[in-house]
Amino acid sequence: MTDIGISALEYVEGFRSGSISAEDFVAATLERIRGIDGDLHALVAVREEALDEARRVDKVARSGGDPGPCCGMPVTLKDNICTADTPTTCCSRMLEGYVPPYEATVSARLRGAGAVLVGKTNMDEFAMGLTTEFSAFGPTRNPWGTDLVPGGSSGGSAAAVAACECSASLGSDTGGSVRNPASFCSVVGFKPTYGLLSRHGLISYANSIEQAGPLTRTVRDAALMLDVVAGPDPMDPTTVGPCGPYLAGTEAGIEGRRVGIIREMVGDGVDGAVASAARDAASRLEGLGASCSEVSIEAARYSVAAYYVITSTEAGSNLARFDGLRYGAAREGSGLAYPDYLEEARSLLGPEVARRMVLGALVPSAGHAGRYFLKAQKARGALTREVAAAFKEFDFLLSPTVPVLPFELGSRIDDPVSLFLVDANTVAANLTGRPAVSVPYDIRDGRPVGVQLMADSMRDADLLAAARALEGVSRVEGGPP
Amino acid sequence: MRRIGLEIHCQLTGLESKLFCPCRSDYRGMAPNTNTCPTCMGVPGTLPRLNRGALRGALLIGMALGCKTPERLAFFRKNYFYPDLPKNFQTTQLDAYWHSSAGGPGSVDLGGGSVRIRRVQLEEDPGRITYGGEGRNRTTLVDYNRAGVALVEIVTEPDLEDPAHVRRFVSALADLLENLGVTDPGLEGAMRADANVSVGDGARVEVKNVGSFRDLERAVRFEITRQEELVSRGGTVAGETRQWDEGRRITVGARVKEDDPDYRYFPEGDIPWIRLDRGTASSLRASLPEGIAERRARYAGLGIPAQVADVLSSDSHYSALFDRAHTGPDAKEIANLVTSDLMGLAATREERRGSGVTAGGLRDLAAAVISGRLSRKSAKEALLRMHEGGGDLEGIIREAGLGNVTDSAEIAGVVAEVIAEEPGAAADAASNPEAVNYLVGMVMKKTRGRADPAATISEIRRALGG
Numbered sequence: 001m002t003d004i005g006i007s008a009l010e011y012v013e014g015f016r017s018g019s020i021s022a023e024d025f026v027a028a029t030l031e032r033i034r035g036i037d038g039d040l041h042a043l044v045a046v047r048e049e050a051l052d053e054a055r056r057v058d059k060v061a062r063s064g065g066d067p068g069p070c071c072g073m074p075v076t077l078k079d080n081i082c083t084a085d086t087p088t089t090c091c092s093r094m095l096e097g098y099v100p101p102y103e104a105t106v107s108a109r110l111r112g113a114g115a116v117l118v119g120k121t122n123m124d125e126f127a128m129g130l131t132t133e134f135s136a137f138g139p140t141r142n143p144w145g146t147d148l149v150p151g152g153s154s155g156g157s158a159a160a161v162a163a164c165e166c167s168a169s170l171g172s173d174t175g176g177s178v179r180n181p182a183s184f185c186s187v188v189g190f191k192p193t194y195g196l197l198s199r200h201g202l203i204s205y206a207n208s209i210e211q212a213g214p215l216t217r218t219v220r221d222a223a224l225m226l227d228v229v230a231g232p233d234p235m236d237p238t239t240v241g242p243c244g245p246y247l248a249g250t251e252a253g254i255e256g257r258r259v260g261i262i263r264e265m266v267g268d269g270v271d272g273a274v275a276s277a278a279r280d281a282a283s284r285l286e287g288l289g290a291s292c293s294e295v296s297i298e299a300a301r302y303s304v305a306a307y308y309v310i311t312s313t314e315a316g317s318n319l320a321r322f323d324g325l326r327y328g329a330a331r332e333g334s335g336l337a338y339p340d341y342l343e344e345a346r347s348l349l350g351p352e353v354a355r356r357m358v359l360g361a362l363v364p365s366a367g368h369a370g371r372y373f374l375k376a377q378k379a380r381g382a383l384t385r386e387v388a389a390a391f392k393e394f395d396f397l398l399s400p401t402v403p404v405l406p407f408e409l410g411s412r413i414d415d416p417v418s419l420f421l422v423d424a425n426t427v428a429a430n431l432t433g434r435p436a437v438s439v440p441y442d443i444r445d446g447r448p449v450g451v452q453l454m455a456d457s458m459r460d461a462d463l464l465a466a467a468r469a470l471e472g473v474s475r476v477e478g479g480p481p
Numbered sequence: 482m483r484r485i486g487l488e489i490h491c492q493l494t495g496l497e498s499k500l501f502c503p504c505r506s507d508y509r510g511m512a513p514n515t516n517t518c519p520t521c522m523g524v525p526g527t528l529p530r531l532n533r534g535a536l537r538g539a540l541l542i543g544m545a546l547g548c549k550t551p552e553r554l555a556f557f558r559k560n561y562f563y564p565d566l567p568k569n570f571q572t573t574q575l576d577a578y579w580h581s582s583a584g585g586p587g588s589v590d591l592g593g594g595s596v597r598i599r600r601v602q603l604e605e606d607p608g609r610i611t612y613g614g615e616g617r618n619r620t621t622l623v624d625y626n627r628a629g630v631a632l633v634e635i636v637t638e639p640d641l642e643d644p645a646h647v648r649r650f651v652s653a654l655a656d657l658l659e660n661l662g663v664t665d666p667g668l669e670g671a672m673r674a675d676a677n678v679s680v681g682d683g684a685r686v687e688v689k690n691v692g693s694f695r696d697l698e699r700a701v702r703f704e705i706t707r708q709e710e711l712v713s714r715g716g717t718v719a720g721e722t723r724q725w726d727e728g729r730r731i732t733v734g735a736r737v738k739e740d741d742p743d744y745r746y747f748p749e750g751d752i753p754w755i756r757l758d759r760g761t762a763s764s765l766r767a768s769l770p771e772g773i774a775e776r777r778a779r780y781a782g783l784g785i786p787a788q789v790a791d792v793l794s795s796d797s798h799y800s801a802l803f804d805r806a807h808t809g810p811d812a813k814e815i816a817n818l819v820t821s822d823l824m825g826l827a828a829t830r831e832e833r834r835g836s837g838v839t840a841g842g843l844r845d846l847a848a849a850v851i852s853g854r855l856s857r858k859s860a861k862e863a864l865l866r867m868h869e870g871g872g873d874l875e876g877i878i879r880e881a882g883l884g885n886v887t888d889s890a891e892i893a894g895v896v897a898e899v900i901a902e903e904p905g906a907a908a909d910a911a912s913n914p915e916a917v918n919y920l921v922g923m924v925m926k927k928t929r930g931r932a933d934p935a936a937t938i939s940e941i942r943r944a945l946g947g
Binding site: 082090095100101102104199200201202203204207208209234235236237238313314316317320321323325326327335338339342361364365366367369373374377 | 519522523524525526527528529530531558560562564567568569570578617743745746747748750751752753
């Protein structure tokens with residue numbers, strides 16, 4: 001029996017030593033998906049052809065060739081990352097059955113390195129949401145308790161990694177969409193420095209702040225993923241570099257590093273279990289030789305408001321192209337005037353997307369831009385300055401990833417404001433372009449708690465080393481029951 | 482008082498590719514929707530890749546129009562729904578959020594007075610819509626071949642006052658843009674203009690859909706008359722957008738009153754903001770070609786008459802040919818040959834491209850005229866032959882028998898013939914200069930204009946014993 005619960009790196013080592021074949025591993029993974037995904041609904045597309053692709057990897061290796069650093073490792077991609085051979089729907093009726101005419105750079109790099117795509121993962125429609133309940137194709141359930149949400153919007157990726165439906169996944173993180181579900185499902189979720197990963201082929205929601213990022217079972221697996229997918233891309237002029245290597249430095253430790261505990265994120269209004277887990281993590285890092293003290297990021301209290309103004313503005317524009325003329329299931333539009341047809345076509349969009357697009361029509365409009373969009377930009381500027389100042393004093397900033405424990409499906413979906421606040425600790429990294437990672441730290445009342453570390457721009461390799469140190473002192477043992 | 486402002490759109494036709502993708506900049510003549518790619522079709526997940534040449538062109542235009550060169554540039558999204566926009570927003574420029582467009586405020590005099598420029602901005606051209614059919618069979622066809630072509634919008638302040646100035650301004654602007662090498666204004670749709678017109682204290686009326694510069698003048702003239710008549714009858718001009726009806730030569734108000742559109746401008750995060758340092762700006766400025774006014778002055782310095790210098794300096798193609806051809810003393814003659822003969826022979830871009838006239842050919846031709854070897858008439862014929870078939874001047878003169886007859890024996894022979902045929906005139910010639918001229922004319926006729934006039938007169942005098 002093939003153990004698919006091993007880490008991605010363990011698989012790679014096993015493959016290289018000849019003890020595991022890609023075919024066996026991918027076959028066992030597909031078997032796992034068949035067995036469990038009916039309960040979890042982490043995937044919205046399963047690629048049976050992955051088995052043939054795995055066989056080809058084995059064949060390359062047998063004939064003495066190099067199948068690449070991922071050598072048949074089964075991976076999944078969030079369904080907003082374009083794949084030219086598999087539908088990419090953003091879990092929206094608007095893109096149901098849509099197969100892109102090109103492959104996203106991150107997907108091309110990953111698959112080019114020998115990774116085998118076994119499926120596309122469920123998500124909140126167009127990545128708008130924090131629980132994966134806003135998927136047009138139905139919610140994903142948390143492997144730690146199927147009555148719990150998996151977090152979101154990359155909830156499918158986090159659940160799939162936690163439940164061993166793949167060795168690693170790529171999600172996308174606009175305001176915490178990789179880290180939040182990583183925290184809720186007790187896996188590692190890494191949001192790179194803005195520009196480290198190409199966005200070519202990542203269907204835009206809020207393009208000025210979002211990044212794709214790996215979800216994995218270990219920190220070193222996330223580093224392996226970054227080694228493969230990070231780096232400049234001529235197709236995305238916002239990419240930066242040079243960068244890496246990542247995996248090579250992950251054992252550098254945290255001794256002598258200065259860690260700032262963000263006071264606003266462990267104080268009043270934060271769930272006691274979550275705050276105490278974060279403080280406990282800090283004290284264990286001190287045990288490894290780090291120095292920890294509290295730091296205040298005052299502008300953080302405006303970050304959720306600024307985040308929703310900016311993301312709604314960009315979303316309203318990015319999703320404007322979905323007018324039913326080029327995308328959207330064929331509808332009887334004949335005889336309708338364009339505005340009526342537009343309205344008809346847009347009924348394909350779900351409630352959360354509609355909410356943010358209405359906001360997006362309002363906040364940058366001529367009469368309101370000064371009150372909302374301009375203010376949000378100023379808040380973003382103030383936050384960036386404060387975070388930059390904090391990184392003069394500290395190497396890393398620590399906080400709980402999410403201010404609350406994973407909650408039940410349906411419990412918050414009708415209360416958008418309380419949902420929005422779930423993002424409180426994660427949006428700062430997006431608004432300031434900084435890298436941040438969620439590391440599984442504890443299980444409280446059977447519910448996972450992740451701890452977030454943030455670093456200064458382009459210090460992604462250092463951040464991985466710190467995350468690896470934190471992982472080493474984590475109180476979590478093993479995966480979901 | 483009349484106030485006319487212009488919004489002139491100019492495609493950067495000199496570029497190989499579109500503003501944000503590698504598709505062709507020259508889409509003309511292609512089958513619909515064959516000059517597209519995922520980027521210019523706005524396929525989800527694609528990102529714009531700024532064409533640096535387009536940015537350079539827009540900056541040069543700003544500099545040539547006396548605009549302020551910005552230090553920080555950004556692109557903005559102009560959000561509105563229209564089927565010719567693949568993304569339902571246009572990527573353009575604006576002066577907002579601490580960033581500017583390719584050209585800031587400035588002013589320029591292209592003849593007829595100074596005109597302030599509000600802004601020069603770089604943006605993407607939308608696709609093209611063709612409406613067809615009637616009633617229930619009405620169709621709207623969209624061709625995205627043009628979508629994403631680099632377009633520069635030049636916005637003036639309302640500093641123009643009469644339609645003739647408008648026409649002069651846009652035509653001089655077209656010359657300027659061509660001279661910069663950024664566009665070919667002769668290409669269909671390469672330059673388009675909208676006008677904002679107001680009279681007295683009246684509201685501003687925008688006139689759109691004007692197809693040519695000639696129509697722009699007509700549209701502005703019509704609009705001024707319409708507004709002034711309305712006011713004289715006690716009416717008030719409403720602020721609105723009116724369409725130019727090319728067939729009826731009138732402006733027509735939109736049937737439905739449009740709301741003031743709100744484009745929800747905000748910065749485009751997919752194109753990194755650009756900081757233009759002083760060094761880059763000044764080396765760009767140094768690369769500006771000679772301006773038309775400077776060139777005109779230089780030509781006047783070569784002794785070329787004002788009118789000829791005017792015509793020649795505003796044509797970048799022929800002024801370049803002229804500059805290659807002349808050696809100084811022959812400048813006036815070459816300018817003459819170019820402006821009064823060659824420009825008529827080869828006016829269009831195709832005719833120019835196909836022309837066999839070279840700088841060397843022009844130089845030889847001018848030398849032959851100056852030395853008296855060719856009459857002006859023969860020179861014109863030689864130029865035509867050179868234009869059509871190329872070749873060097875000697876060959877053309879030989880083939881066509883164009884060289885002046887200066888050989889006195891040959892002329893004497895012809896003079897003898899003429900005197901024999903015209904005894905009356907010959908008899909009068911001693912006392913009447915008109916009769917001499919008549920005889921010269923007859924000699925010219927027999928030699929098809931090739932006889933050297935001075936040699937002919939002296940031969941006649943000699944034959945008549947003068």
